[in-house]
Amino acid sequence: MTTEQHITFTDWLHDSRRDHGTLPANLVQTLMVTAEACRRIGAAIGQGALAGVLGAAGSENVQGEDQKKLDVIANDILLQLHSDGSHLAGMASEEMDDPFPVPHPGSEGAYLLLFDPLDGSSNIDINAPVGTIFSVLPAPDGCDARDASVFLQPGSAQVAAGYAIYGPSTQFILTLGHGVHAFTLDRYSGELILTQENLTLPAQTQEFAINMSNQRFWEAPVQRYVADLLAGKTGPRAKDFNMRWVAAMVADVHRLLCRGGVFLYPLDSKMASKGGKLRLMYEANPMAWLVEQAGGQASTGQQRIMDIQPSGLHQRVPVMLGASEEIAELTRLHSA
Ligand code: F6P
Numbered sequence: 211m212t213t214e215q216h217i218t219f220t221d222w223l224h225d226s227r228r229d230h231g232t233l234p235a236n237l238v239q240t241l242m243v244t245a246e247a248c249r250r251i252g253a254a255i256g257q258g259a260l261a262g263v264l265g266a267a268g269s270e271n272v273q274g275e276d277q278k279k280l281d282v283i284a285n286d287i288l289l290q291l292h293s294d295g296s297h298l299a300g301m302a303s304e305e306m307d308d309p310f311p312v313p314h315p316g317s318e319g320a321y322l323l324l325f326d327p328l329d330g331s332s333n334i335d336i337n338a339p340v341g342t343i344f345s346v347l348p349a350p351d352g353c354d355a356r357d358a359s360v361f362l363q364p365g366s367a368q369v370a371a372g373y374a375i376y377g378p379s380t381q382f383i384l385t386l387g388h389g390v391h392a393f394t395l396d397r398y399s400g401e402l403i404l405t406q407e408n409l410t411l412p413a414q415t416q417e418f419a420i421n422m423s424n425q426r427f428w429e430a431p432v433q434r435y436v437a438d439l440l441a442g443k444t445g446p447r448a449k450d451f452n453m454r455w456v457a458a459m460v461a462d463v464h465r466l467l468c469r470g471g472v473f474l475y476p477l478d479s480k481m482a483s484k485g486g487k488l489r490l491m492y493e494a495n496p497m498a499w500l501v502e503q504a505g506g507q508a509s510t511g512q513q514r515i516m517d518i519q520p521s522g523l524h525q526r527v528p529v530m531l532g533a534s535e536e537i538a539e540l541t542r543l544h545s546a
Pocket of ligand 1: 329330331332421457458459460475487488493
């Protein structure tokens with residue numbers, strides 16, 4: 211695939227509809243609205259200090275984390291665009307305690323959208339990559355999207371998942387269950403252009419991503435795994451490993467999809483009562499599906515992430531995803 215062919219996101223969605231007859235028109239519409247929302251969020255981020263959008267909003271989200279102005283702006287853009295003529299029954303977000311039902315006079319919305327509007331928002335003020343992560347689930351017939359329980363479907367029920375990454379370029383990465391595809395924003399035309407089809411994640415790697423400052427709080431299997439990696443060529447893994455940590459899941463997972471690797475945010479004793487750091491419904495599940503679609507694996511160490519039956523909208527889980535050889539080793543250490 212070369213950029214000269216200039217296949218726009220809209221054209222690609224319509225071609226996918228033709229090639230995979232199961233892609234409904236209202237899902238295509240939902241994805242086009244999501245992509246447009248991401249383009250606008252990227253534009254707000256791109257203006258940075260010029261638009262006065264940096265810094266704290268002076269409020270906290272449901273997780274008790276300080277909200278940045280851009281967290282709130284990104285959330286509002288997604289809510290606003292999807293409320294105007296969308297095919298959603300409802301939305302749920304990291305930034306809102308409760309679901310947001312979308313009114314549909316005389317009809318029903320077919321999908322539920324879950325999102326982290328601005329992942330890695332501590333990177334905003336240092337001009338480093340951030341992103342938007344989203345997951346689309348089917349809306350049960352006749353559901354009332356004010357009821358959080360309608361959203362509590364396992365990751366295996368997702369019909370679309372992806373993220374936008376706002377870095378040196380803005381990219382939109384998507385899976386509909388037929389591989390993982392990358393689109394790059396042409397800032398001159400405002401169009402997303404297909405730049406890579408079928409991203410693949412090699413089974414082997416020599417690169418890992420973890421916040422090493424938490425080392426003393428990890429559980430024994432992760433302590434052992436990372437110690438083996440750090441032992442390098444003369445250790446049990448018999449190869450040297452490199453480490454990278456952007457501190458925005460979206461950017462760390464993007465690196466995996468571009469050049470391989472393994473990403474871990476394991477349980478640690480500081481957050482044991484919360485169940486982990488990352489959120490299942492709008493961080494772990496969409497990223498798990500993308501990684502699996504690229505040929506990798508995604509696990510809590512004990513269980514495939516996409517098999518978890520959710521118990522709460524903002525549930526947190528341990529996350530280990532990436533190169534299948536590494537996830538197999540982590541799973542083996544957890545069951546030993
Ligand atoms: O959503 C939480 C998040 O910002 C992730 O994007 C990222 O992987 C992680 O937190 C960074 O955590 P830490 O502060 O431990 O580096």
